[in-house]
Amino acid sequence: MPRRREPRPAPALELKTTRLAGIQVILNSAEHAALDTHLSTLFAATPDFFGGEAAVFECGRLPADAPSPDWAWLARELKSRGLNPFAVQNASAELAAAAQQAGLLVLNDVAPTPAAAAAEPEPVPEPEAVPAPEPAPSATAPTRIIDKPLRSGQRVYAAGGDIVVLAAVNPGAEVIADGSIHVYAPLKGRALAGARGDTSARIFTTHLEAELVSIAGVYRTFDAAPDAAVARKPAQIRLADASQIVIEPL
Amino acid sequence: MTTIITVTSGKGGVGKTTTSASIASGLALRGFKTAVIDFDVGLRNLDLIMGCERRVVYDFVNVIQGDANLHQALIKDKHCDNLFVLPASQTRDKDALTEEGVEKVLKELEHQGFDYVICDSPAGIEHGAVMALTFADQAIVVTNPEVSSVRDSDRILGIIQSKSRRAIEGREPVKEHLLVTRYSPKRAHEGEMLTYTDIQELLRIPLLGVIPESEAVLQASNQGIPAIHQKDTPVADAYQDAIGRFLGEQHPLRFVEYEKPGLIKRLFGGK
Numbered sequence: 001m002p003r004r005r006e007p008r009p010a011p012a013l014e015l016k017t018t019r020l021a022g023i024q025v026i027l028n029s030a031e032h033a034a035l036d037t038h039l040s041t042l043f044a045a046t047p048d049f050f051g052g053e054a055a056v057f058e059c060g061r062l063p064a065d066a067p068s069p070d071w072a073w074l075a076r077e078l079k080s081r082g083l084n085p086f087a088v089q090n091a092s093a094e095l096a097a098a099a100q101q102a103g104l105l106v107l108n109d110v111a112p113t114p115a116a117a118a119a120e121p122e123p124v125p126e127p128e129a130v131p132a133p134e135p136a137p138s139a140t141a142p143t144r145i146i147d148k149p150l151r152s153g154q155r156v157y158a159a160g161g162d163i164v165v166l167a168a169v170n171p172g173a174e175v176i177a178d179g180s181i182h183v184y185a186p187l188k189g190r191a192l193a194g195a196r197g198d199t200s201a202r203i204f205t206t207h208l209e210a211e212l213v214s215i216a217g218v219y220r221t222f223d224a225a226p227d228a229a230v231a232r233k234p235a236q237i238r239l240a241d242a243s244q245i246v247i248e249p250l
Numbered sequence: 251m252t253t254i255i256t257v258t259s260g261k262g263g264v265g266k267t268t269t270s271a272s273i274a275s276g277l278a279l280r281g282f283k284t285a286v287i288d289f290d291v292g293l294r295n296l297d298l299i300m301g302c303e304r305r306v307v308y309d310f311v312n313v314i315q316g317d318a319n320l321h322q323a324l325i326k327d328k329h330c331d332n333l334f335v336l337p338a339s340q341t342r343d344k345d346a347l348t349e350e351g352v353e354k355v356l357k358e359l360e361h362q363g364f365d366y367v368i369c370d371s372p373a374g375i376e377h378g379a380v381m382a383l384t385f386a387d388q389a390i391v392v393t394n395p396e397v398s399s400v401r402d403s404d405r406i407l408g409i410i411q412s413k414s415r416r417a418i419e420g421r422e423p424v425k426e427h428l429l430v431t432r433y434s435p436k437r438a439h440e441g442e443m444l445t446y447t448d449i450q451e452l453l454r455i456p457l458l459g460v461i462p463e464s465e466a467v468l469q470a471s472n473q474g475i476p477a478i479h480q481k482d483t484p485v486a487d488a489y490q491d492a493i494g495r496f497l498g499e500q501h502p503l504r505f506v507e508y509e510k511p512g513l514i515k516r517l518f519g520g521k
Contacts, residue, residue: 151405153375172405
C-alpha cells in the first residue's frame with residue numbers, strides 16, 4: 001500500500017473504535033440442570049459448529065429474581081464448544097457482581113438488541129448444517145426492489161423491510177411491506193405498508209390512483225376519487241394519531 | 251426451429267379464435283408451414299371458424315392419449331396448403347390436457363418441420379389456459395377496449411410471466427404482443443371506449459396491431475372462412491399489417507383515427 005512508503009512510520013499503537021461481531025448467548029433460565037441438558041442437545045450433532053467466536057451472555061430475559069448462574073462453569077462449557085464468552089450484558093447488579101467474580105466483563109447500558117427483544121431462541125446450529133460463519137446481524141431486512149410491472153393478481157411482500165417498485169402497480173395487484181412502500185410509477189392497485197403493525201410506515205408514489213391503501217391495518221379505499229390535489233399526482237400516505245390515514249401531495 | 255405463439259386474453263369473447271385463425275392463415279399465406287391448435291377442450295370453436303368442422307375425425311386429446319397419431323388428427327386447411335388445424339375434443343374436459351402430452355405433441359410438430367405453431371387458448375386462467383401458454387415462445391394478448399378485458403389481459407400477462415416454461419426455467423422471457431380487437435375509432439373518439447393508447451399505457455407491452463370492429467368478422471365466422479381472407483376489408487388489412495409487424499416489418503397503424511362521417515360515407519358506403 002502506498003501509505004506504507006510515507007516517511008513517517010505508523011505509531012506503535014493506535015486507538016480506534018470497533019464494533020465487534022460476536023454471538024449472543026441469551027439466557028432464558030439460570031438453572032444449572034436445564035442449561036446443561038440444553039447445551040448437550042444443542043451441540044450434540046454439531047460439536048464443531050463454532051470456531052472461537054467471541055460471545056456475550058445476554059441476561060435481559062432472565063426473571064428479576066433469578067439466582068446467579070454458575071458463570072465459571074457456563075463459560076467453561078461454552079469454551080469447550082468453540083465459543084469465547086467474555087462479558088455479560090443487561091445483568092442485574094447481583095448477577096453482574098457474580099460474573100465479575102468469575103472473570104467476565106460487565107457491559108452496562110446495552111440496549112436490548114432486536115434479537116433479544118423478540119421471542120426467538122439463540123442461533124441454533126441446524127443438525128448436519130454446514131459450519132458457516134454467522135452473518136453479522138443487520139438492523140432491518142434489505143429493501144426489496146421490483147422493476148417489472150405488477151399485474152392484476154400478482155402480490156409481492158417485503159418481509160421485515162421496505163419495498164421500492166419502479167414500474168406500475170396495476171389494478172388488482174397488491175404490494176405489501178412490513179416497512180414503507182415507494183412506487184415510482186402509477187400506483188393503481190393496493191398498497192399495504194406496516195403490515196406487522198409499524199405505524200410509522202408510509203407509502204409514497206409519483207401517481208396516486210390506488211384502489212386501497214393501508215398502514216398498520218388502518219385502510220382507506222377510493223370508491224370516490226381522492227382529492228384533486230393528490231389524484232394521479234405524487235403523494236405521501238401516512239398515519240396520524242395511529243388511526244387516521246393522511247394523504248398529502250408531495 | 252419452431253416458434254410457438256399463444257393467443258390468449260383471460261376474458262372470453264374478445265376474438266382469440268378469430269385472431270388465431272387469421273394469424274395462422276396469414277403466416278401460412280406468407281409461406282410458413284403453420285399449425286393451429288385449439289386448446290379449448292370441451293368448447294371447440296376453431297374448427298368452425300376455419301371451416302373444417304365436418305372433417306374432424308381425431309382430435310388433440312386423441313393424440314395426447316395415443317388413440318391416434320398426429321398425422322391422422324391434423325386437418326389440412328382449404329385455403330392454404332401449408333396450414334394445418336389440430337381441433338379440440340368436444341367430449342372431454344380440459345383436464346385431459348397433460349403437460350407431458352402437450353409437450354409431446356409440440357415436439358412432434360417441431361420434428362415435422364413446422365415453422366409456427368399457434369396455440370388458441372381458452373378463456374379464463376384455469377388449467378386449459380395455463381396449458382396453452384406453458385410452452386409459448388411468444389404471446390399475442392387479445393384485448394378489447396373495455397376495462398374488464400384490459401384487467402383480464404393484465405392478469406394473464408402475470409401468469410405468462412410466472413407459469414410459462416421460459417419463466418420457470420429462467421430463460422429469455424416470453425415475447426409479449428398486444429393486439430387490440432373490436433376497436434371502434436368513433437366510440438373511442440367520443441370517450442365511450444378506451445383508446446388503444448390507454449390500453450397500451452396500462453399493459454405496457456408492444457402494440458402489434460389494432461383490429462377494427464366490423465361486421466365482416468361475423469360473416470367470416472359464419473362462413474367458416476378466417477377474416478383475413480375477406481379481401482379489401484379493414485379487418486383483413488389490419489390483420490395483414492399485424493402479421494407484417496410480427497415478422498419485423500414496419501407498418502403505420504391504420505383504422506384507428508376517427509374521420510369525419512362524410513369521408514367515411516364516400517369510402518365505405520354509409521357505415
